[in-house]
Amino acid sequence: MDILAGYEAAAVVVALLAAFGSAFVRGLTGFGMAILIVPVLALALSPVDAVLLTNFLSVFIGMSEIRRLLRSAEKSAWIIIALVAVTTPVGLYLLTITSPAIARVVIAFIALSAFVAILLPRRGALDHHPATTGGVGILSGLMTGYAGMPGPPVVPYYVGRDIPRETAKASMLLIFTCASTTGLLSGAAIGVLDWSLLLLAALLFPAVLLGNWLGNKASGRIEDRTWRICVGLVLGTAALAALWKAFG
Structure with a gap:
């Protein structure tokens, strides 16, 4: 399948804007790129291709700053990464046996769950219990594969x-980089990775690189409430668009 041939000019512009905007949020907050871009890409690509394309972009941008991530990440990140490696193939397999319409709805609701989590008030330090860390790793791996x-x-x-x-x-971004790598390896292993997605990822990556750089520059200059509102608006719009696509 020629991915680029499936895009009209307007779709390419939308994909570039989504890549830039989601990468800006990533640079600003340390998370949010996949949450924001997958529902948008899933409007033009199959859910599997949207997830794998996002994995390519996440690996590209993660490798561009890997030394900083390795230096600053918490040790718990490696426990989560190990569990993600085990459970990501399960999530990806579930995605391949789910109809595109249902998968788009599930992805939209996952995005909405993150939206709710972002809006929750900050709490005190969470219990750093091994069971908590393990649960986070398992759920993160399933969501990496599926969405x-x-x-x-x-x-x-x-x-x-x-x-x-x-x-x-740094801990979050290291996990996301390794999770995306696992997602790509899983996709190749079960035969659902279309390598022409690499070409589309290369097309979108300059926008990701620029957005991430600007987000890092702006980090710490924007009030917490402001960026939560911005992320919520974009996230809600993307999720509603994915639901419209599924039922339309």
């Missing part, structure tokens, strides 16, 4: 705890 979104369990785990912001961001 390309490892973030919904991971974000509350790190953001809600009393740890330095840089440690939280």
